[in-house]
Amino acid sequence: MAEEIKDQNIKLEDRLNNFEHWVNENKSLLTYVVGGLFAIVAAYLGFTKLYLEPKSTEATEQMFMAEKYFGQDSLDRALNGDGNYLGFIQIMEDYKWTPAANLSHYYAGIIYLKQGKFEEAIDHLKDFDGKDKLVTNMSLGALGDAYSELDKKDEAVTYYKKAAYHFENELTTPLFLKKAGMLLESQAKAAEAKKVYEEIKAKYPNSAEGREMDKYIARASGE
Secondary structure: OHHHHHHHHHHHHHHHHHHHHHHHHOHHHHHHHHHHHHHHHHHHHHHHHHHHHHHHHHHHHHHHHHHHHHHOOOHHHHHHOOOOOOOHHHHHHHOOOOHHHHHHHHHHHHHHHHOOOHHHHHHHHHHOOOOOHHHHHHHHHHHHHHHHHOOOHHHHHHHHHHHHHHOOOOOOHHHHHHHHHHHHHHOOOHHHHHHHHHHHHHHOOOOOOHHHHHHHHHHHHOO
């Protein structure tokens, strides 16, 4: 046992010596690598603190009125501004990489969906990178609506299911599952639709959708 431990110590010492030798031979390379890493970190911190944070604050202040117009259903002003405050489109352009610009994609997508501009809605909703679970659900569901309006039913079902399962809850999950089921029925996929309806009834019996699922299940069953 003592000899084995001694051999292991010798091997470890050899490895440390080899590593020290490698470091000595590659000091210049290591200096460049470490210096490069420090430069990258410094550039990132400078970009974040000196540019992005002030821009984010400014963008949020600008977006206040656009969100207000959105809530008032004044969609054109929300999208394009009112001459004093920017709309969502200009916020995306002027404040790239800020949370406000990202959220503006969501708002723009919803506005275009309401205006019947479904391709534009899809473009913006796909550019939205959601952090809030419920807003992300609504974004995915809106993509389902846009694809449904374009009669792209497979894509619509996919996004309705994504919306349903991304953040499961009593409010949006049964709603989007029901939309998926109805589209499946329209594609003559009754068995798949029935499975979706049964899931709603089993998991969300107290939701508005759950309480009416018996008739949907019966219809999908051909009764």
